Amino acid sequence: MYKIIFLLVGVISLISCNNQQSLQEYLVEKENSTEFITASVPTSLLFQNLDSLSSKEKSSLQKIEKINLLALTKKKGGEILEKERKAIRQILANSNYESLINFNGGAREARFVFSGTESKIDELIFFGFDEEMGLIVLRMRGSSVDVNDIYQISQSAQQMDMSTISEGFGDLMGEFN
Numbered sequence: 001m002y003k004i005i006f007l008l009v010g011v012i013s014l015i016s017c018n019n020q021q022s023l024q025e026y027l028v029e030k031e032n033s034t035e036f037i038t039a040s041v042p043t044s045l046l047f048q049n050l051d052s053l054s055s056k057e058k059s060s061l062q063k064i065e066k067i068n069l070l071a072l073t074k075k076k077g078g079e080i081l082e083k084e085r086k087a088i089r090q091i092l093a094n095s096n097y098e099s100l101i102n103f104n105g106g107a108r109e110a111r112f113v114f115s116g117t118e119s120k121i122d123e124l125i126f127f128g129f130d131e132e133m134g135l136i137v138l139r140m141r142g143s144s145v146d147v148n149d150i151y152q153i154s155q156s157a158q159q160m161d162m163s164t165i166s167e168g169f170g171d172l173m174g175e176f177n
Contacts (some may be wrong), residue, residue, distance in 0.1 A: 015130035023091050023125065023139060027070055035077035041067040064142040073134040084111075085129050088137060092127060100150075107131035114150075121145040 008166035014079045021029075045065050052120055053061070092113050100112040109129040124145070126138040142149075 008076045020094060020096075021087075021091060021167060023123075023137075026087065026091055027068055027137070027139065035072060037069070037071040037073070039050065039069045043070060044065065044149075051146075057152045057155060060145075060149035063149055064140050064153070066141045068137075068139040068141075070137040071140075074132060075134075075140055077134065081134060085135055088127055092125065097125070108157065118147045119151065121147070123148065 037150050072081060075080060092111060096115050097113040100114060103110040111127045114121045114124045124140045127137045
């Protein structure tokens with residue numbers, strides 16, 4: 001009897017284990033790597049100039065709490081670029097992520113995916129790859145974000161003064177040149 005119970009517990013343990021790495025684990029793992037550029041961007045840095053936006057756009061932007069950036073340039077990580085691209089693709093292929101937009105044009109690739117539901121998006125992820133430049137992952141987390149907020153954010157991005165972003169990043173953006 002004990003052997004059967006022990007066997008069942010062992011089988012259940014093996015089935016419940018998920019060896020697939022999460023995006024959060026991947027970002028943390030790469031955080032201290034010299035090849036990668038990483039940053040956690042406070043939304044207060046990005047959203048300083050909300051005066052020209054509508055109240056709906058302001059409300060949607062203010063729901064974003066944190067943005068994580070991870071980048072690997074061809075200049076700094078050319079030999080591992082394809083390996084990292086495959087790792088990120090595998091993570092984003094996880095059934096926890098729902099696809100919004102996919103673009104694949106040979107030497108370039110872009111994806112927008114989200115986790116959660118359409119009425120409560122937990123995180124929105126952008127993954128971009130260019131064979132000549134490298135790759136970038138942006139992970140936005142927020143509270144009570146829904147698809148309408150994503151639409152409002154995309155509309156407001158056209159009106160934002162992006163100079164505040166580059167001032168806040170300082171030399172970080174210079175790494176892409």
